[in-house]
Amino acid sequence: MFNFAGKTAIVTGAASGIGEAIALELGASGAFVIVSDLKEDGCASTVATILDRGGKAAPFAADVSDPSAMEALVAFAEDQTGALHLAVNNAGIGGAQAPVGEYPIDAWQQVITVNLNGVFYGMRYQIPAMERAGGGAIVNMASILGSVGFANSSAYVASKHAVLGLTKTAAMEYAQKGVRINSVGPAFVQTPLLTDNLSQEMLDGLADLHPMGRIGTPEEISALACFLLSDRASFITGSYHLADGGFTAP
Template identity: 70%
Template sequence: MTDIRFDFSDKTAIVTGAASGIGQAVAQELAASGACVIVSDLTAAACRAVVDQITEAGGRARAFAADVSDETAMRALVDFAEADCGGLHLAVNNAGIGGPSLPTGAYPVEDWRRVIDINLNGVFYGMRWQIPAMLRAGGGAIVNMSSILGSVGFAHAAPYVAAKHALLGLTRTAAIEYAPQRVRVNAVGPAFINTPLLSDNLSPEVLAGLAALHPMGRIGTPQEVSALTCFLLSERASFITGSYHLVDGGYTAP
């Protein structure tokens, strides 16, 4: 692991939803840049698979299976980072789900609750315990994974769009509250990205249609999202907080 773009050698990072896609790319880049990364996702086996990839490449990582919609699990995740790695300095609240594609007037209430629990409440539960840990460590940086749908609507995705919009308010509020104490909080808004969430569930024809929505004519990669995320976590972004940064191939430009 020789391509170190940032220096996180004295940092511990938590990445949720890290078993695949954007979360996996972020965990790998943080580790390549020297961080001790806590790889968190729903199942221990999936977490360990990413940890094995990181350690085989010479990085440092630990596995911790957790459901972000469980506040107790989020507290335990932060406790683990402090106990196992000596503190917490960085966090990427990335875990999320899409939910069924249905119009608002027909959306199942239980599916609404599940999407909100994971995509919004899960981020709050993470920050609720990450921020005090970062204060104990003397400061830190958080990136919350929003979406282009944090700034625009999208038919048949009411809870997802609502959660991603609300996530921006949560991010900005925390950024204001903790800026004096050297904790920065930002959000990233990817467009459609080539992750298992898309490739495993959509036909090539649908994927081609999604690609056409972007002026660049393609879907993005997890590594392109990771590059911005890791920059925002780094000291190179030391005067950036409370911001929302798009990685969208021009999707929101028209």
């Protein structure tokens, strides 16, 4: 569907789930993919799949909550291919479940550090690299919870609302400098973050919250993210795009 030949892309949180699906689609579409995640073995697995399918990729284990690691990740991408053109800031965590008045302080700080600061740290170094390359595109992975609330998930909801504001502001700043920046808002998706931590009964309950009667797949989110990265979306920046099975429609 897409042609990313000659492009270099960074995908964080790419060891599994949505990040893995995006990395695989970018690789299948001709991009050289820098596969990043905390999990070295997960990075290696995703890279191996891309290579087995005839694509180009390299692993780089990194913690998005560490600005020096994000700087090193971008430097690695430029060292590997000479330029950075595309980035997906996808890494994130769910956090504790508790009402605001009982939410653990350390859990709040961890979620904000990974989900919000991690996106900022990524863009802080990705954007100058893309300017050096003559332009590029970034997708920040938000959530449906970037636009609505969800009880007992205050840190996650706050972090994703903040990602939207950060995305819009950066998009305005770089709109005339050749760097497009958008965000994607998935509803509940079949990822290890979800399916490894919930019973089938709970998963069925979540599916019922979507008018389509099911949760999404990583590939469905990847299709939207890759479109936004592609030249087909050349007039789209600063936007928030939902892939939610109708979750936010009511």
